Amino acid sequence: MSQSSNTVVMVRPHYFASNPETMADNAFQSVAQQGVNVAKAAYDEVTKAAEVLQSKGVKVHLFDDEGTETPDSVFPNNWFSTHRTGELVLYPMYCSSRRKERRTDIIEFLRTEYGYEKTLDLSSLEQRHVFLEGTGSVVFDHNHKVAYAARSKRMDEGALSQLCERLGYEPIVFDATSGDGKPVYHTNVLMAVGSDFVMASLDMIRNPEQKQRVIRSVEACDKALVPLTEQQINHFAGNTLELDANGRKILAISETAYRSLNTDQVQQLKQWVELLPIAVPTIELGGGSIRCMLAQIFPK
Template sequence: MITRDPDVFFTQAGRLAADFGPATARAAFLVAPDGFARAEQSAGDNRYMAQAADFDPGRASAQHRELQRRLSAVLPTICFAGDPDTPDALFPNNVFATGRPDAARQPGGAPRYLVGRMRHPVRQREAGRADIRAFFGQVLGYEEVDLSLQAHPCELTGALVVDRVRGLGYAGLSERCDEAGARLMHEALGLRATLLFELAPGEYHTNVVLAVLAGRAALVSPAGFAEPALASAIAGFYAPHGMILAAAEHAAFVANSIALSADRVWMSAAAGRVLAEHTRAGLAAAGFALETVELDAIEAGGGSLRCCVGEIY
């Protein structure tokens, strides 16, 4: 089911068992910020991106290596080389994603990897990475679903936040994901239900305003939704662990966080520093310890920790 009607979506979602698949990924992959610089095409619809003079490639590279080191203590985390011709490539979760069939309906089904259709030509180059495709297809043996050559933008887990436990998708529509693109992602991941909604003007990706953490908690920023009441509905669905974020938390990328294990939530150090006490307490009540990594140089590129992390299911 794919719908714009929140009542229909949440009625269906409430009936679903938590048996779609594992709550968190079994491994992660990154792409190094080699050639990290301001991509003017991407800056056209990413208001979070800094000016060119504020980019520090050396500091970004050091922070990225530290991110990999820290994540590797929790799950296997590999890093592909970057490419100066793709300055946004350190945010690979927009271009590559993985999934497995509905475990309850297709036990033992073959995993797959998706290649997304990026809006901007500078990012469309990333979809042609033969090494990343070969890693998923030849090394891991995943089936390919290539969406990169069709006409509809669908920037994967940037535009689509997924509850992997229930098989739910939250697809924020913008210039980087239209309705047809959202439907393609819904079908490629075999989701049970996906809710379509408009992001607020000036927002480019859903994962900047919403995080679903291991299927049992949510961080939601109403300012990122064209209809702020929908943010409350999403938080309510994950009650008592649905947390509404304040404007300062939104601006500092608190929603651009991720759970890579059942007991920890990862976000940038800047996000952690502005975290409201009730949000911090809510994460603890949901069973999550907080892990932070300094990523200020990377955040100049208009994304934060979750954007850097590709998940391998």
């Protein structure tokens, strides 16, 4: 089973803004921004990002969102994921505004275009205040069927267990906090898993036993660890995604994140991937970066 694919879904918002509903527990989000200039800048960033990925050979399915009630729709990876088993998973979202991002047209497109015959719909868990926000809350190692997940309001262990049981993955759960003690709101800002490497700030996993369990898992999966600092995490260096592109592997990474890496880290990563910096500074005001913008499609 391949870790990466050459196909993604992206959503281009027409009314992007930071979401006050999500700001309380998303330390990566800046002061709420709104207005024509911010919305246009975000629209243009998504357009350019899609063009850059396509120029490298990545297949991008770009959907427009003209709604005004979905300020975070640019991050579709939180509400669905696809799997080579033919499984389409729909996730329970923490904030009510984010639940409106689920779109029947995208779901039907995925079923028709890629033949997903099975759906695991966890969205009804929202009624019980149980949440699991997709590949934001869960970082998959598809090669070795491992699901890494940091505890937070947006990652319920029961929902994770249900997901892993259905997919046949082993859950590895841990606590991760910033220097001021706040839980990391999404696992995919803390770590990224590639075919041959894992980028992560393990120092933010304060419990020694939990940290060692993650390290042992990475080693057992025969992947190299690229350590990141908390400062680099704050610059979205953990929020990257490996993709296939014309027979080679690329790493989608924001320019903000790329600039935070040191020379040794860049050289280490270049052993396995071509680094592809993409400028998304306006979207990063909303608390997510390039990985959050890419819902990866795994054809059956």
